Amino acid sequence: LPDEQRLEEKMETLGAADMDRLAETIATFHRNRPAEPPSHGFRSRLQNVLNTIRTVGGMDFEAALHSLLSSNRKTLNTRRFHEVDGHGDLRPDHIYLSDDAVNIIDCVEFSADIRQVDPYEDLAFATMGLRLNHRPDLARHLALSYLHRMCDVRGFLLMDLYEIYRAAVRLMVDALQLKEAGGENRADYLRRRSEAYASLIEDLISGKKSIHNGNRRQLQGLGKATATDGGGSGSPHAIGWKGPLLILLAGLPATGKSRIAALIREEGIPVLSSDVLRKKDDTRPEMRKPEAYGQGSYSSKKKMLNYRKLMCQAGRLFEKESVVCLDASFSRAQYRNLAYRMVSRSRPAMDILILQTDCSEEIIRRRLDKRKTRPGFSDLTDFDTWKKLKENFESVDLTVEGDRFHSASGARLHHLILDTSGEKRTSISPELKQMVPHLFLKRQS
Known part of the structure; x- marks a missing residue:
């Protein structure tokens, strides 16, 4: 070599x-x-x-x-x-x-x-x-x-x-x-x-x-941090993001969540995926195993169990991280409620950003066809199954522009929709800073 x-x-x-x-x-x-x-x-x-x-x-x-x-x-x-x-x-x-x-x-x-x-x-x-x-x-x-x-x-x-x-x-x-x-x-x-x-x-x-980016020493200096130091104490991580913050990367399969998750991870934020967690013990997790709607690993009972496990992992991660992203469909209110309850137990008074991806059905169909010949953690490749998922998707009960205080978790909720139909994004922070500037650290002169 x-x-x-x-x-x-x-x-x-x-x-x-x-x-x-x-x-x-x-x-x-x-x-x-x-x-x-x-x-x-x-x-x-x-x-x-x-x-x-x-x-x-x-x-x-x-x-x-x-x-x-x-x-x-x-x-x-x-x-x-x-x-x-x-x-x-x-x-x-x-x-x-x-x-x-x-x-x-x-x-x-x-x-x-x-x-x-x-x-x-x-x-x-x-x-x-x-x-x-x-x-x-x-x-x-x-x-x-x-x-x-x-x-x-x-x-x-x-x-x-x-x-x-x-x-x-x-x-x-x-x-x-x-x-x-x-x-x-x-x-x-x-x-x-x-x-x-x-x-x-x-x-x-x-x-x-x-x-890590969020230990006690770093959090103590968070208020004095600038947009270039990411949290004080010599930390190079999570540049620009203000914690504590939970990002719920939500949306139907094949709407571009994985790409957004990769961009978020490039900025120094840990991302936990429900698809990866579901296959945690598989020796070949990127081998797709399509199943009919609501069957096998995707039955209501097993999906709820997987979401509960995801919240347990996220709660532990907040012990040493100030910003955490969860990549899952969050297709039902009960799954989102699990996240709210986790926040109330682990890090109350934080912000929760629901970042929902969306695109046209024509693009969805093309992406699913490509999946049939490519490895990946997600098992979904069938458009008819995808349509059933869409029919049962429970909309997020927040306005796109607004935010509100969530009394049960003590968190401020924000909901944004990202259209992924266009060219593949190469970054995500500049776009989000325009939409929710209060979730980012301000530069100091």
Whole structure:
């Protein structure tokens, strides 16, 4: 594999599309790995690393890290049951991107124990590497793109902790190598790199840096944020959006929700999809499985169950995110009411933006025909089934221009309709800023 294809060599030219391809490759790999019997767990592995660092160089962050571990103890214990035989060393210098392929090399072949990881722990090695190469924007996008494909919020919420662990592993390796460094140049290089790892660990522990956009430290600075900093505390995420905000991306199938969702995700906002969640445990989720209206996975009972699961995931996501988008049809008032109740329990007094997509039936028919030969998370390909869905779609009871206070959830509701019949959009924020400017941060002179 040519060196110029290595991720480390491409940092200045990488973009969101590259991270989407990488996320898809990693997610497909993890999705096809069966869960392993629980190991001694992440805490045990981290403690072994800390013990080694203590013997070779010492550290100033151990007490704060143990406090962080204690606050995440319950979640970490449950993640032991999600471990797979992963890669184990998913650094940027082991990832190669060409125009037509993503190649990942050098897994930890010598130790099955080291390879047994929470999938998000595997991913954290890549996001940490992107961050250390001064691309926190790519680290965030890779994590969000992976979350979109896996729909596993609990693992995503541990990403900062997993990055700390991966940085500690590299700090340990450098400390051991520094003891045997052959020359002063090599020793200087290892010292500088060790300082970078230690600094990242301390910043992640303190909350100064985070893969998330909405931790307490960031939210405290939200009122002082500008349209370029996305929430303070060095956060590069969710540029321009004001939280707390729940976006319900609603509308009939094939009306362009997926495209709008991708644009929202490119702006640093996590997107959870009901279609992806429905196929969360499938090894080939993008294989379409058309079913008759109201049958199988699309029966009323199973659809309601899927919406309830979606709201549970969204509620967890608001623990560390200030803006969240849910991509689903929200075809009935009862589904939208689930979202309102979730808001009242998790983050009252937020804004809810119902962003409804729409287009002509002629375009719908063409899009459904294309789906028959293309992979995708949505199973719908039949126009007659689509017409039945349209007949049973319950309209949103808000005016297009207006907004209102929703007493049950404590939220302000806004409803916008986006016509997707024209040219494919390349951005979404400028359009929405014109329609609902109060949902965006104001630039400060």
